[in-house]
Ligand SMILES: Nc1ncnc2c1ncn2[C@@H]1O[C@H](COP(=O)(O)OP(=O)(O)O)[C@@H](O)[C@H]1O
């Protein structure tokens with residue numbers, strides 16, 4: 001299988017948000033990731049910022065990011081979604097619908113897929129991510145782990161080849177962490193690359209990830 | 221910039237007075253521009269970061285343009301600058317109106333910004349000491365405190381939705397509207413949850429346990445503040461006489477005659 005490679009070249013990022021007057025600057029000289037990579041570092045060191053840059057949510061001030069050999073500067077978020085998935089630190093932000101089935105079918109319908117087909121596809125995905133038992137639950141009352149799995153499942157509809165997860169183990173107990181690791185390993189076996197943002201050493205070891213350290217906005 | 225900020229109540233008075241003028245001035249661009257300059261001076265003295273505000277309200281230019289064109293087309297006045305087959309598209313009257321509406325909006329925005337230079341606690345206290353029930357004063361300030369957070373959350377949801385392959389710009393209007401209802405949902409849910417928690421913690425600290433509430437922190441109006449209030453009112457009177465000169469005379473005379 002051809003590995004999906006994310007490459008970053010001479011990247012600088014500054015928050016241009018006038019309101020918070022942040023003086024934060026992120027610098028990545030050289031970064032090439034395929035397989036499972038973990039980025040570790042203290043709070044506020046810029047891990048989330050790096051993850052958002054890789055997923056195209058933030059755009060670099062200077063420098064370039066490539067998916068395989070393609071510069072992502074010209075891609076829209078919707079196009080990026082077909083290549084890279086993103087799990088927010090707070091999964092409730094990416095859950096829109098009151099029902100899990102609708103959650104997955106809705107974007108498909110917005111993209112013009114007919115309702116029956118979208119529904120069938122959604123059921124298939126929920127099955128694959130072992131979420132069939134919650135098909136009739138209300139999404140907002142799901143546990144954190146289930147919300148996370150639903151968010152990952154929803155992103156997988158786009159069949160991305162790479163996934164960015166921002167601190168996915170926060171608030172999960174040991175058993176839920178194991179379930180998450182199993183889910184991710186299954187995806188990895190299917191050829192998915194993973195950028196794992198975490199300071200959970202156990203989990204990083206469990207995933208067998210290459211570790212990079214983030215210190216004060218600089219990726220070592 | 222002033223060394224010590226005046227009592228927030230003075231600013232409440234000032235903002236209310238000038239906003240009222242902003243509403244009352246309907247046709248006179250010169251008067252609106254004058255008011256705008258006065259508001260700018262006060263905002264500058266208070267230390268409002270005007271550059272930030274102006275950076276943000278660039279979008280108002282669209283409104284300005286729209287008003288200008290509508291006014292020129294429907295109620296042409298002044299000199300016609302541009303016309304297509306006798307139908308006026310751009311008139312000086314239209315431009316004046318566009319500028320006036322834009323200035324009015326900016327005056328309101330700066331007025332709101334003048335209050336934000338005070339800490340929330342001082343504003344609550346000012347409202348309470350102006351005899352507003354304290355429950356309401358707290359409601360207002362809590363509401364304001366959550367605005368930026370909700371904006372951030374909606375922004376995140378919008379990004380998440382796009383990452384699912386939805387090209388928002390390419391959607392038809394009807395679909396786009398249904399999409400906005402989806403975007404509201406996560407924010408609504410999280411705000412309800414937060415409201416519940418906030419209510420509980422306020423209750424635990426005895427909020428509304430008694431009908432009135434004393435406070436260790438209190439504002440006191442000083443001689444300087446009174447002076448400023450009188451000054452604002454005098455300025456307001458002067459402005460009303462110059463702007464509403466003719467009308468004012470009429471209003472007063474008719475009142476006297478009918479009496
Ligand atoms: N939207 C923003 N505007 C300005 N500064 C920000 C914004 N988001 C984060 N920052 C700042 O950038 C730095 C890195 O944040 P972040 O990437 O979230 O760190 P981490 O995820 O490693 O905890 C922090 O100092 C934070 O205050």
Ligand SMILES: [Mg+2]
Nearest residue numbers: 047048089167
């Ligand atoms: Mg973070």
